[in-house]
Amino acid sequence: PLLGALSVDEPPVDLTLRAGALRFGNAATGGRDTKLMVEVPIADLQMNTDELTLKYNLHLSLLAAVKGQDGEIVQRYSEDYPFEGPLEKAEALKLGNIVFKRRLGLPPGEYTLEVAGQDRSTGKIAVQRDTFVVPSDGGPSMSSLALVRRVDDLPEGTNSDDPLDLFNKKRIVPNLGAPISRATNPKLWLVFMAYPEDTSAAPPQMTREFMTDGKAVGRSQGALPAPDPDGIIRFIGPIPTDNFAEGTYEVKVALKQGDGECTEGTEFTLVP
Numbered sequence: 001p002l003l004g005a006l007s008v009d010e011p012p013v014d015l016t017l018r019a020g021a022l023r024f025g026n027a028a029t030g031g032r033d034t035k036l037m038v039e040v041p042i043a044d045l046q047m048n049t050d051e052l053t054l055k056y057n058l059h060l061s062l063l064a065a066v067k068g069q070d071g072e073i074v075q076r077y078s079e080d081y082p083f084e085g086p087l088e089k090a091e092a093l094k095l096g097n098i099v100f101k102r103r104l105g106l107p108p109g110e111y112t113l114e115v116a117g118q119d120r121s122t123g124k125i126a127v128q129r130d131t132f133v134v135p136s137d138g139g140p141s142m143s144s145l146a147l148v149r150r151v152d153d154l155p156e157g158t159n160s161d162d163p164l165d166l167f168n169k170k171r172i173v174p175n176l177g178a179p180i181s182r183a184t185n186p187k188l189w190l191v192f193m194a195y196p197e198d199t200s201a202a203p204p205q206m207t208r209e210f211m212t213d214g215k216a217v218g219r220s221q222g223a224l225p226a227p228d229p230d231g232i233i234r235f236i237g238p239i240p241t242d243n244f245a246e247g248t249y250e251v252k253v254a255l256k257q258g259d260g261e262c263t264e265g266t267e268f269t270l271v272p
Contacts, residue, residue, distance in 0.1 A: 001125060002063040002078075002116040011116070011127035016044045018176035019064070019115040019128045022144040023106075023135075024163040025195050025232065031105030032134045033163065036064060036077075038100040038115050039176055042093055046121040049087055056090040058083045059120035062100050069110040077102050103162075108136040139260025140204050141195045145253055146174035147268050148189040148236070163193060167234050179271040182246065187238045188268065190251065194224055194233035197260050203233060204257040210239075211250045218243060224255070246270050 005011045019038040027033035045058045060081040066074045081098050110133050118125045135141060143163065152171040154160070164172040172191055180188065196204055203224040210218035227233050239251070252265040 005116045005125045012125045014124035015126035017117045017126040020176045021113045021132045024143045027105030029105045031107045034106045036102045039097040045119045054087045061118045064115045067112045106134045140197045140257040143193040145264045145266040149173045149175040179269045182241045191236045199231045204255040207254045209252045
C-alpha cells in the first residue's frame with residue numbers, strides 16, 4: 001500500500017505526517033551530510049484498548065525514498081512501529097510523536113524526498129513530497145534553516161556526531177512544519193550552521209528577509225559570530241512573533257563573505 005501511495009499523482013493525506021530533509025556540511029562518507037526526519041503524532045493513530053488485559057496497541061508503518069533529478073531512487077528506507085503497553089500509560093503516549101531519523105551523504109544535485117505512512121489499524125495513509133537541493137562546494141555555505149521546536153539537554157556522557165546535538169551540548173529539535181501558536185510563542189528561534197570559506201577572515205555578513213504572499217514584510221542585517229574551534233558557525237537567533245500576523249511566511253537568509261554568497265530559506269505558519 002505504501003509503494004502504491006507513492007506512485008499516484010494525488011496521493012491521500014488521511015493522517016498528519018510531517019517530513020523534511022536537513023542538509024549540513026560534508027559527510028565523513030562523502031557528499032553533503034543530509035538528515036531525513038519524519039514525525040507522526042500518536043494522537044492521529046487509532047489506539048486499540050483491551051479492558052481484559054489492560055493493554056493498548058497501535059501500529060504505524062513508514063516508507064521513505066530519496067529520488068534524484070532523473071526520478072531514480074537513490075536511497076529507500078522502511079520502518080515498522082508496533083506499540084503495546086499498559087493501559088494506564090495510553091493517554092500520556094498520545095501527547096508524543098513517532099519520530100523516524102536517518103542520515104546519508106548526497107552529492108550536489110536536486111532531490112525529492114517522498115514519505116508514506118499508514119495506520120495499520122485503520123488503513124489510513126498519508127504521503128508527503130518535498131524537493132530539495134544539495135549545493136556544490138566552493139565559497140561560503142550553510143546548512144538548511146530550521147525553526148526550533150524545543151531544546152533538550154543531552155544525557156550525560158553522550159558522544160554524538162549529529163549536527164543538531166552540537167549546540168553547546170544541547171539537542172535542537174526542529175519544527176518540521178507544524179503550525180506555531182503566536183499566543184504561546186512570543187518568539188521563534190531560527191537555527192542554522194554556516195561554513196565559512198576562510199575561517200581566518202571576517203565572519204560572513206548575514207541578511208534575513210521575511211516574506212508573505214510574495215511581499216517582503218521584514219529585513220535585517222548583521223555579522224555572524226566567530227566560528228567555533230571546528231571552523232563552524234552555529235547560529236540561533238530570535239524572531240519576535242508580535243511583528244507578524246497569522247499566516248504563512250518564508251524566511252530567507254543570505255550569507256556573504258568576500259566574493260562568495262549563499263542563500264537558504266524555509267517556511268513557517270503562525271496561528272492564533
